[in-house]
Amino acid sequence: MALLPILRYPDPRLHKKAVPVLRIDETVRKLIADMAETMYEAPGIGLAATQVDEHKRVVVIDVSEDKSKLLALVNPEILERSGEQVCEEGCLSVPGIYDKVTRSERVRVRALDAQGEPFELEAEGLLAVCIQHEIDHLDGKVFVEHLSQLKQGRIKAKLAKQARITA
Numbered sequence: 001m002a003l004l005p006i007l008r009y010p011d012p013r014l015h016k017k018a019v020p021v022l023r024i025d026e027t028v029r030k031l032i033a034d035m036a037e038t039m040y041e042a043p044g045i046g047l048a049a050t051q052v053d054e055h056k057r058v059v060v061i062d063v064s065e066d067k068s069k070l071l072a073l074v075n076p077e078i079l080e081r082s083g084e085q086v087c088e089e090g091c092l093s094v095p096g097i098y099d100k101v102t103r104s105e106r107v108r109v110r111a112l113d114a115q116g117e118p119f120e121l122e123a124e125g126l127l128a129v130c131i132q133h134e135i136d137h138l139d140g141k142v143f144v145e146h147l148s149q150l151k152q153g154r155i156k157a158k159l160a161k162q163a164r165i166t167a
């Protein structure tokens with residue numbers, strides 16, 4: 001396994017739309033394992049392949065307290081959504097920035113697992129937020145794009161400043 005570098009907003013590669021995985025082979029399983037390791041190390045509760053510059057529809061999530069429930073979603077698709085919730089979100093690609101985003105309270109998702117088996121999942125609360133956040137990444141959308149233009153401008157300026165300090 002290997003730690004993968006995470007792209008930082010406003011890197012334009014975060015806006016690429018990921019393509020569906022046609023065959024789940026060892027390359028995809030290695031990507032899933034590396035993404036999981038990268039997510040746990042960060043630490044974070046979700047990571048989309050887009051964030052590690054792999055533009056395939058692969059997501060890893062673990063919202064459990066003890067980091068024991070790794071969920072790998074390949075080609076995830078939201079079949080149904082209901083309700084509304086507002087949650088303060090952050091993102092490994094937007095370090096140090098947290099803000100409230102409105103999303104669906106519940107979602108039903110269909111995906112393939114790391115073995116290529118299809119499954120469905122009903123999620124609510126934090127897991128539902130995380131799934132929606134990560135699928136947004138696959139579509140080239142970062143959570144700050146749910147915020148006002150004014151806030152997005154401030155966040156870009158702040159991250160550019162951080163990049164200059166750490167460079």
Ligand code: NI
Pocket residue numbers: 090091092093133137143
């Ligand atoms: Ni994110």
